[in-house]
Amino acid sequence: MIYKINGLLRPVVGYALAGIALLASSNLQAQNRSTTYSTNKQVVEKGDELFQKNCSECHNFRQRGIGPDLSGVTAEASYAYLGKFIVNSQALVKSGNKRAVARFNEFNKVPMPAHPELKAADLNAILSFINTHKKVIEIEKDLGDLGTPVTNPQPQKIAKAGMTLKLQEFTTAPATSAKNPVTRINQTLVLKGPKGNRLFMLDLRGKLYEIMNRQFITVMDMAKEKPNFISEPGLGSGWGSYAFHPEFYKNGLLYTTHTEKKNSAPADFAYADSIPVALQWIVTEWKVKDPTASTFEATPRELFRVNMPSPMHGMQQIIFNPQAKPGSPDYGLLYIDIGDGGSAEYRFPQLCDNTTQIRASVLRINPMGHNSKNGKYGIVPTNPWAHDSDPNTLGEVYARGFRNPNRISWAPDGKILVSEIGFNNQEEINILKPGFDYGWPYREGTFRMVFSGKKSGVYNLPAHDDPKYTYPVAEYDHDEGNSISGGFVYTGNIPLLKGKYIFGDIVKVRIFYVDYADLKLGKQSVIREFDLQFGDQKSTFIDMVKNKKADIRFGQGEDNVLYIWAKTDGKIWQVQDCVAN
Structure with a gap:
C-alpha cells in the first residue's frame, strides 16, 4: 500500500493492517488475481495509449469521475474479471455478478461502453498499464469542518x-x-x-x-x-x-x-x-x-x-x-x-x-x-x-x-x-x-x-x-x-x-x-x-x-x-x- 504524505508517495508500514482490511472487503480477493500482467515497457506504453483512447473520458487514477477511480483495481479484482468487464460490462451485470451490479448501481445505472473490438493483446496492454497504478491513500488535509458530503445535490427531479x-x-x-x-x-x-x-x-x-x-x-x-x-x-x-x-x-x-x-x-x-x-x-x-x-x-x-x-x-x-x-x-x-x-x-x-x-x-x-x-x-x-x-x-x-x-x-x-x-x-x-x-x-x-x-x-x-x-x-x-x-x-x-x-x-x-x-x-x-x-x-x-x-x-x-x-x-x-x- 502506498500513502501520499505532504504530496509525496511513500510506503507506510504502520498502515499495513488498514490496507489488509481494505483488500479483505473487496468482492474479489487479490490472491485470485492472474499473473499475466506485463511489465514490458512497450506493452505498458501501448496500454497507456489505449487507455487514453478508450477509458480516460470516464476513469483516472486519482478519484472517481463518471466512472470509478482505477488505482489499485488490479489488486481487488481478477485479471479475467477486469478483461470481461472492459469488453462487455453489461453482460456481467446481466449475469448477476455482484461486483458488476454494485458498480452499475453506484454510478446511476449508466452503462460502460462495450469494447468488443479489443483483441487479447490490447486488453493485456490496457490491464498492464492499469496495474502500474497502485492504490494511493492520501493523508487527509485539515480542511476544517466540511460537514457531510452531498450525495444528491438536486433531489427534485427535472x-x-x-x-x-x-x-x-x-x-x-x-x-x-x-x-x-x-x-x-x-x-x-x-x-x-x-x-x-x-x-x-x-x-x-x-x-x-x-x-x-x-x-x-x-x-x-x-x-x-x-x-x-x-x-x-x-x-x-x-x-x-x-x-x-x-x-x-x-x-x-x-x-x-x-x-x-x-x-x-x-x-x-x-x-x-x-x-x-x-x-x-x-x-x-x-x-x-x-x-x-x-x-x-x-x-x-x-x-x-x-x-x-x-x-x-x-x-x-x-x-x-x-x-x-x-x-x-x-x-x-x-x-x-x-x-x-x-x-x-x-x-x-x-x-x-x-x-x-x-x-x-x-x-x-x-x-x-x-x-x-x-x-x-x-x-x-x-x-x-x-x-x-x-x-x-x-x-x-x-x-x-x-x-x-x-x-x-x-x-x-x-x-x-x-x-x-x-x-x-x-x-x-x-x-x-x-x-x-x-x-x-x-x-x-x-x-x-x-x-x-x-x-x-x-x-x-x-x-x-x-x-x-x-x-x-x-x-x-x-x-x-x-x-x-x-x-x-x-x-x-x-x-x-x-x-x-x-x-x-x-x-x-x-x-x-x-x-x-x-x-x-x-x-x-x-x-x-x-x-x-x-x-x-x-x-x-x-x-x-x-x-x-x-x-x-x-x-x-x-x-x-x-x-x-x-x-x-x-x-x-x-x-x-x-x-x-
Missing part, C-alpha cells in the same frame, strides 16, 4: 414540460469511422456572404464540410494540412472548432483549433517537466486564397499552442461575437473557451486555479494584433487582467474557473451564456462576465468541491462563502444526466420555443430548456424536459440510434433553425415545430 419537439430528418453526415461513433460532427456555422449564405459543419476527425442541397462537400481536411494532427483519443480532441472572421469575404481569415501529438513543437503555454504532457492544443489563423471557393486553399499562421496533462477538457469552441458591428469594442475579437486539461483530476491544480495559467478560462484575444508575449496575436486592453500591473497574470484571460466550458452563445439581449461540463455531480449554465471566477477547481455548481482522499466530493457551501466566486444560473445533477451539451436561445419562427435556451445532456440524451428571462445571477432557473417526436414516431434519441450513448449536439442553420444530431449515427434532425401535449 419535470416534463408538457411539450413535444417535432423533429424532421434533415440529412446524414458522412461516416468517418467504421465503428461507433461513426461520426464526430460537432459544430455548424452559417457564413453570410454577398451571394447568399453557406452552411458549414465540422467533424472532429478533421473534416470541414459545406452542406449544399443536403450533401456534404469537404472544404478542408486538417489531417492533410497538419502532419502531427491527431483526433484520438476523442474526449473533444481533433479539429476542435472553427470561426470565420467577420470580414472573411474581404480578408479570407479563418481560425481553427486542433490537437497534435505531445512535443510536436515548443508550447507557448507550458509547465514543469515533472508534469506529463498528453497532447497540445493549437490555435491557427488561415489565409484562404479564395473565400468563395468550394475547397479552401489556405496558408496557416500559428497563434499559440498549449500543453495539456491529459486528453480531456481542451478547447471546445472559438467564436466571434455574432452581434458586434464594425466600430464596436467587441468587433473582430476572438473568444476561446479552454478547459483545465484534466489538471484538477490529475492533481495538478496549480495548472488551472489562477490567472497566471491559461487553462480553465474563457479567453478574448485580437487575432490580428501583435502585443502578446509571442507577438503573434493581440492582448485586448479592456480585458480584466490586461493592465493589472502584475506581470504574471495573463491578459488573454477574460474570465476563469471553468472545468470544461462546452459552448458559448449570445442571447438576443447581448448576454453571453457558457455551458459547463461538471465532474462529480453538477452540470452548469453560466452567464459570462469579464473578470469573474466561476469556481473550478474549488467549486462545482453551487457546491464546494474537495479533492482530498476520502473527503473527495461535493459539500454545501460554507456559511461565510468566499465572495470572489460566481455561481451558475441553472444546474442539474448526475441523477438527471452526466454531461451538458450547450445550445442556444431560440430566435426562430416556432412560437412555443421563443425565448427558451434549449440544450441537452450528451450521455443520457435528454433535451431540456430554461426560460431565458429567468436566467439571473444569484438565482437558479427551473429546467424542464421536452418530449420528442421523430417524424411521426414519438421516441427518444437512445431508442432512435439504438445506443446507450447517442452523444448529442446542437447547431443552428439559416433563419435560426435549430438542429439536433447524434454522433452515434450522424443523422441530423431539424426542429420543425413544438406543440403542447
